[in-house]
Amino acid sequence: MTAFSLDPAQTSWCEELRALAEQRLRPLAEKGEPGHVNRPLIAALGASGLLDRMLDSGALDLCLLRESLARGCTEAETALALQGLGSHPVLRAGTPAQRARWLPEVRAGRAVAAFALSEPGAGSDAAALSLDAASDGGLGPGSASGPGRGWRLTGEKCWISNAPQADFYTVFARTTRGVGSRGVTAFLVPADRPGLTGCALDMLSPHPIGTLCFDGVPVTVEDVLGEPDRGFRVAMDTLNLFRPSVGAFAVGMARAALDATLAHTAGRTAFGGPLKDLQAVSHQVAEMATRTEAARLLVYAAAAAHDAGEEGVPRRAAMAKLYATETAQYVVDTxxxxxxxxxxxxxxxxxxxxxxxxxxxxxxxxxxxxRTIIARESYANREASA
Structure with missing residues (x-):
């Protein structure tokens, strides 16, 4: 891929994905119950190999996958993305035992994953997490400071996609107080752990989203993803990969809205001719097309930078997500x-x-x-080059 276009193989793959979404996945999505995990849809994503591809993809392939599915079936795109968000920390930071237990199930579409970061008082400010992980040395062999060290999770998570119906959760909890992001640990928590409950939330968009309540939920060192007190990096690694692909989801929706608008304005007659011949209409369509293309290129650039290991990925990922999601809102509204x-x-x-x-x-x-990330990184770059 150049900086400006896809190669023929990529273009063909995107068209195949869009057709799959429209013809095979959308009927399954339409049979699902709003606000609930659609397990037949997730199983179809597994059977088609898309969950495999999602887990093995770099950022660019992930963006192409999400954009193409979104053009044909937003529910399928969202189901795939949520599986990736919940399981990517296991893929990148999990132990061999954790990966062997859960990733084959995710790939096959049999296990539902969830990413449990947000809290009622700590949504976008991930460093302010308050879900408490109190040390409990009695949960495993050894002393509280030895290899059997355990914790009890107490508190609440909110706005968690796939909750409370997921099979396992990547949970971020505070193991050390008073040190901000340096005291957060990531845990893999199966849904059947004692003390873990939840309830669904009724949202504007009918996605499966809910709350999780932790009443002394037991976890041990075998449940840690990565290292104790280093979970914030696990969260940020996941978000840096998925933020550009959120932009790709938005681009897919914008392209679907633009496709519908082109067809409608070309065929709808008003004031003696097709709508497309009215300057007020054609100029709006031109603006929609231009912004969508700009968003698409910004997303691809951020994804390519991530895959190449270039510097400045958080800034570019933030730009891609910001511009693409704001653009999609404009295009759909128009x-x-x-x-x-x-x-x-x-x-x-x-x-x-x-x-x-x-x-x-x-x-x-x-x-x-x-915007805060973009500004902070921009000033940091200026100081570094001064």
Whole structure:
């Protein structure tokens, strides 16, 4: 891939993904119950090899995968992305035993994963986590400071996708107080651990999202992902990979809205001719197309930088997520306006996209957080080069 286009193999793969999403995955999505994990859909993602591809992909392939699925079926895209978000810490930081237990199940679409970072008082500010991991040396062999050291998790997580129906959770908890991000540990917590409960939340977009309550949930060193007190890096590694791909999801929605708008304005007659011949309409379509293409290129550039191990990935990932999600909001909103009242009817593609497009500007770091990251990294670069 050059900086400006996909090669023929990539283009062909994207078209195949879009067709798969429209023809095979969308019917399964439509049979699902809003607000609940759609296990048949996840099983189909596994059977088609897409979960395998997602876990083995670099950032660029992940972006192409998410963008293409989003153009054809947003529910399939979201189900795949949530599997990746919840299982990527296991892939990158898990022990051989953890990986052997869970990753084959994720790849096959049999186990549902979840990424449990956000809390009622610590959404975008991941360093402010308060879920308490109190030392409990009696949970395993050895002393409290030895190899059998354990913890009890107490507190609450909120806005957790796939909760409370996931089979396991990547949970971030505070093991050392008073040291900010340096005192956070990542744990792999199976859903059947005693003391772990949750409830679903009714959201604008009908995704499976809920809360988790930890009432002295036992975990041991065998459940740690990475190292104790180093879990913040596990979270950031995951987010740096997935933030550009959130932008790809947004680009996919923007492209779907643009496709629908081109078809509608070319075929709809008003004031003696097709809508596309009205300058007010054609200029809006031109703006939609330009912003969508700019967002697409920014996402690809951030993903390519991640895969190449270049410097400045957090800044570029933040730019990609910020611009793409804000662009998708604009494009979908404009598409609704150009379609008129028909786009507001339940079941219309744009009515669906209008509800879907709002959340990505908030999750995995709100737009305001992305602007903060971009500004901070920009000033740091200036100081480093001065």
């Amino acid at each position: 598409a609704v306006q150009l379609h008129g009242a028909r786009a507001l009817r339940r079941g219309h593609l744009l009515e669906h996209l209008y509800r879907e497009v709002r959340a990505p500007r908030i999750y995995e770091g709100a737009s305001e957080v992305q």
